[in-house]
Amino acid sequence: MESEDFPNLHAFSSLENLDLTGNNILIRLPESISHLSLLKSLKVNECHQLQTLRALPSIIQVLEANSCSSLEEIEDLSKYDQWYYISFINCQKLLKDEDNQRYFDKMLHQSFLKRCAAVDRPLTIAIPGKKIPSCFKEEQVGYKITLMIPPKCNTRIIGLAICGVFHGEWRGTHDYRPYVSFTFKKDGMSLTQKEIDCVNASAAAAAENGNTWISYKPFSSFRRKDWSGGSLLISVSVAGGAKAVRCATCLVYKEDVESIQQIRTCISHKTGTKKMWKAKPTTF
Numbered sequence: 001m002e003s004e005d006f007p008n009l010h011a012f013s014s015l016e017n018l019d020l021t022g023n024n025i026l027i028r029l030p031e032s033i034s035h036l037s038l039l040k041s042l043k044v045n046e047c048h049q050l051q052t053l054r055a056l057p058s059i060i061q062v063l064e065a066n067s068c069s070s071l072e073e074i075e076d077l078s079k080y081d082q083w084y085y086i087s088f089i090n091c092q093k094l095l096k097d098e099d100n101q102r103y104f105d106k107m108l109h110q111s112f113l114k115r116c117a118a119v120d121r122p123l124t125i126a127i128p129g130k131k132i133p134s135c136f137k138e139e140q141v142g143y144k145i146t147l148m149i150p151p152k153c154n155t156r157i158i159g160l161a162i163c164g165v166f167h168g169e170w171r172g173t174h175d176y177r178p179y180v181s182f183t184f185k186k187d188g189m190s191l192t193q194k195e196i197d198c199v200n201a202s203a204a205a206a207a208e209n210g211n212t213w214i215s216y217k218p219f220s221s222f223r224r225k226d227w228s229g230g231s232l233l234i235s236v237s238v239a240g241g242a243k244a245v246r247c248a249t250c251l252v253y254k255e256d257v258e259s260i261q262q263i264r265t266c267i268s269h270k271t272g273t274k275k276m277w278k279a280k281p282t283t284f
Contacts, residue, residue, distance in 0.1 A: 009033055021045040021064075028052040040082075044068060056080065066090055066126075072097060078106040083116070087126040092209050095128055110135035113216045117159050118257040123216040126178075130165045130210040136248035143243035144235045147251070151229040159218045159252040164236035164244035167210035178213050179237050182222070186230030210245075216252070 009015070009032040018036070020026060021043050027050060033039070034055040041062040044050055050068045054075045061082050065071060066089040074094060077086060086107065094100045104127050106112065113135070116123040132139060138147055143164070149157075162180065213236070236244040 009036055012036065013038070015039055017041040019043040020047060023047050024049055026050050029055060031055060033057065047071075061085070063087070069093070072100075074100055074103060076103050076106065078103070078109075078112055081115070083123060084121065085124045087124070088128060089126050089211055090128065092128050095209070104129070104131075108133040108212075108214065113161050113214075114252065114257050116216055117218070117252045120158070120218045120220060122218060122221065123214075125214045127212055128209055129212050130167065130246075131212055132163050132165060132246060132248045133214070136161065136163050136250050138250060139246065139248040141246055143237055143245070143247055144233065145247045145249055147232045147234065147249050149227045149230050149232060149251070153251075153253075154226050154228040156253045156255065157219050157227060157251055158254055158257065159216055160222075160232075161214065161216045161250050161252060162234060162236065163215075163248040164213045165210060165246040166213065166238065166242060167245055178215075180215070181233075181235045183233040184227065184230055185233070186227075213244075 009030060013036065015036050016038050018033075018039060018041070023044070024047065026044070026047050029044075029052070033042075034057055036057045037059070039057040040059060042056065042060060043062075043064040044053070045064050045066045046068070047065075048067075048069050050065075051070050052073045053065060053068075053071060054073070056063070056075070056077075058080070059082055060080055062085045063077070063083075064085075064087050066087055068088075068091050070093065071088075071091045072093045074088075077083070088094060094104075107125055107127070108131065110133065113123060138145060140146075147160075164178065232249075234247070234249055236247045
């Protein structure tokens, strides 16, 4: 389905969620989709004829494009400011284009995570490949890693970034999701918190390629509020049993994002839209 054959979307200006999963005729998105000024969530999973993914609405927050086997071209997604969730699991053709590689690098760069950290917003990214970003200083072979928390730093920590690299197939369909377990230990006491992330991995990459999953979690989302001087054991796996072959983590501190917060506050005052950075996530 060429974009000109796609129904004109101008009449759906109030649309917030669009699910085109399983459309095996769609080759590219229609130009009219960029005029959906309220669209926050777009799902194009398993659209096997989809080749290009561009011209997204300006406030897009959620993009699922898993198992799009013909997808070859995307745009620079780092230019959008309100991301919560981006997933390209099993889109191996994207790795063959240098521009796509550059766009992925920008998404995996620390500054992209810091933009979400600056507004206390969670972020999840899942892309094909096995690259752990250089901003992760703590890296470990296997699916478990222990992070030592410095003493007297509790008031400075604002969040935690986690990365897991998987290879082989994630056997399952739409309910397969990365599974993260946190166990905090201090003074002989321990507290475990388990989460299932919202990455929707409908299939998996070939073993020689693999997938990289990254998640930023604000400090406010953890039950325990005092981490200073303890250790945090993190494990990353998939609900069906597959485990990360490498994982990494890093703490994000207030001083890491202060300059970003100052810039955004300045912009907000100038535009009269002080709450523009506090958009709530779409429910899906």
